[in-house]
Amino acid sequence: MRPWAERQGQFAAALCNVEHPMPPGCIAPDGLPDATRFAVYRNNVISSLIECLQASYPAIERLLGATCFREVAFRFVAEAPPRSAVMLEYGAGFAEFLAQLEPLAALPYLADVARIERAWLEAYHAAEATALDPAALAAVPEHRSGDLCLTLHPSMRIVQSAFPALTIWQLNIAATAPIAVDLPTVAQDTLIARPDAEVEVRALPPGGAAFLNALGAGETLAESAALAGAAAAEFNLTDQLTALLGSGLITAGRLKRRRTRGH
Amino acid sequence: MAPPLSPSPARAVGPAARAVPARAGVGLKAPHYRTILQTRPDIGFFEVHAENYMGAGGPPHRYLTEIRSRYPLSLHGVGLSIGADGPLDRTHLRRLAALNERYEPGLVSEHLAWSSHGGIFFNDLLPLPYTQRTLQRVCAHIAQVHDALGRQILLENPSTYLAFEESTYEETDFIAEVARRSGCGVLLDVNNVYVACTNQGWDPLRYLQRFPLAQVRQIHLAGHAPDQDGRGAPLLIDTHDRPVSALVWDLYAHVIATLGAVPTLIEWDQHLPEWPTLQAEARRAETVLAASPCQEAPRHAAVG
Incomplete structure (x- = not known):
């Protein structure tokens, strides 16, 4: 019997990293593991965090285009997942993250626009x-x-x-x-x-x-x-x-x- | 284990009653704030996700204060991670207690799920195995929430996509045992029953027969999306992005016929419709409630 804390650790690690295998012993009604089922949780986690960034940074999404924004947001989510359950605070540090992304160096104003969007959200709350x-x-x-x-x-x-x-x-x-x-x-x-x-x-x-x-x-x-x-x-x-x-x-x-x- | 403390007497927040009536309510969403205040729709209650009101100030609190002065409220937490092995986040618990005090909700609920581990919050309701160990952890966490809030909370049955091979309890037995040991009430999400039963190969009527219905203080209804797993078995996704499905309405009518009228919430969190669509879903729930054999049965009156 695996302790619950250890099981949770396996589950959590596989949520964050798409290359990580799904945790053992997670089964479908036929008693066999099914990666599609685990992928529902992984997709929920990643999409919900990306959607949170989309809602907070609409001008950045428009400047980058939806596809590029998703890619950038995905990288941010992997590097800086939320540390608190208060999601209205999530996304601090996105401007600094954008500023150091090599492929975005041609858009040097991007980080400052993100700072305005972040300030707007902070002022709102x-x-x-x-x-x-x-x-x-x-x-x-x-x-x-x-x-x-x-x-x-x-x-x-x-x-x-x-x-x-x-x-x-x-x-x-x-x-x-x-x-x-x-x-x-x-x-x-x-x-x-x-x-x-x-x-x-x-x-x-x-x-x-x-x-x-x-x-x-x-x-x-x-x-x-x-x-x-x-x-x-x-x-x-x-x-x-x-x-x-x-x-x-x-x-x-x-x-x-x-x-x-x-x- | 000591029974949960009774709620403190309601301070006057405004004219609206504290108790959530055995009527239909809807989830309160920012795009509907103005419509609600301008048109004062006849809705039994509103429900909010606690975490959306954990900012220091601003329009969310201003609108919620106004709406709370006119309607009963239920407070639904989505971030406490009651099913985790590790300790509850005390800061988060304090924030929840502050909201409970400020808005005097008639009902407070959370999920049989976990969402935090190793300092990371996953923003999703993740599943747990049903074992002696997890039963102890869930009960200990609920006792802690009862102490911090000074009132009973309701625990919601989950929608799940997989099972853990080490589980030794059936989900229904696990929830019944949590309610018995911790003294918590139960929030029966009928859509989750349908989603979980489809995904796990269970019979929803048998699930409901074994469910601790006597502990149910609130019901949730929502929409789901059909999909399938890697071997072609049906897999329903709990999306909250569409109307309640016909089969879930049937199950709901069955529950109400058994249980009598219970406060019932329409949950719609994604692809939010215009207000009239949401209100129509609530009206549909009210017609089911109105047909119940024992409306407002004292046994099912709202806590608080």
């Missing part, structure tokens, strides 16, 4: 948070406003790309015919967030990503603006702050204590 009333910031004395630390909405994600990744994504999620994009020209940074019911996706102005990344890392408003200014001279703090507050992406603010010299 992210925790809820209430936007900060802009009046609360207005109460901060002007000379202290640079010391503000702002909490960003938990759904907010930023994707920085050396390519027009946002435009490519937009053109490949709509039910329209694909349009040629002038690739080499524009780098695009994208903001993805769900401040309320709908996921919002939009382009960030120059310096915007540096600004939000700094705020997200806990830097003060002054420090974050300085970092954004260093990244892009045309960065405009007032515009950015107004846009953030207006779209409900700031959920809290506090003043950082100024350090006293000598301590």
Whole structure:
């Protein structure tokens, strides 16, 4: 009698690897093994995981074509099967997987488009948070406003790309015919967030990503603006702050204590 | 083994009752959220896959909260891996307990199957041999779920494509013994009965005769696809992608005639139809329920 743990191990190994023989002692009503029957489980596992990736990465599927996408997804599933039963989390790391696939090197923007799709999904399922009333910031004395630390909405994600990744994504999620994009020209940074019911996706102005990344890392408003200014001279703090507050992406603010010299 | 704890008194989630009535329900799917809220169809209850609501927030929770305030709910887990030899994933169990507390479902169910091994989740309901060892493991896991949730769960009979030569129990006897030892209820999936009996060469009427019908608290109905095995024997695939088959409707009518009215779910997970098609399947189940000799028999009232 084989212990159940060992049996499960055999079954599991054969599910993951199509070249692996089916586990022994798995039989049809005639008492004989039948590989077709085991293959139903193997197909269920592999197809369901590929379908999960298809649902999460529709623009990538459209860019690659259905056949190529299945091949790529199959390789990802074999290399990075789910570690959790919460399938809405499955597929993290797909962008990085695409980036290192040699045959896809001719499509260098692909990984960034996948990052946007992943960010969209994460924003969709992210925790809820209430936007900060802009009046609360207005109460901060002007000379202290640079010391503000702002909490960003938990759904907010930023994707920085050396390519027009946002435009490519937009053109490949709509039910329209694909349009040629002038690739080499524009780098695009994208903001993805769900401040309320709908996921919002939009382009960030120059310096915007540096600004939000700094705020997200806990830097003060002054420090974050300085970092954004260093990244892009045309960065405009007032515009950015107004846009953030207006779209409900700031959920809290506090003043950082100024350090006293000598301590 | 101690009997499962009684559910805590329902807190007011909204006007909808907690108990799942002995009517027909349907699986709740995202493409139907808006139609349901806009048209408020006359449906006995909705069922959701627990794992689809394990995100932190977002539209799934917003819609489910709205729909739960208007309809009874049953919570159907597909990822706990109760049939595995290894321990249950405590993190996953905590997530399930949190959903149970948040949405106050009238019924909570899981599968006689495994889906995780060696840290990998296979996203499918995989079969187990029916032996002393697996019986002990399944019962221990159900006891753990009962403790974590503070309520009884239902265990669903599987659809299977193969058998293990080391099995020493018939499937029906195994399920009856699990229910007797663990105190769990049973979810009778009539489509799974038909699929498993076809695939294993069993007689479905005999299967139902031996099944622990007195423990059945809910029924599932779904569609399957015909195929054949490597030697040309019929092999049915549990696809949930089409209407319930005529033979499964016949078996269902037989079960209801024996058992009286039981909450009955139409499961349709792939190639999702428009809402009216799904609602029509539920209406068909309700006509069978309405013809039952003992509707709303107290013995079969929903737990909770």
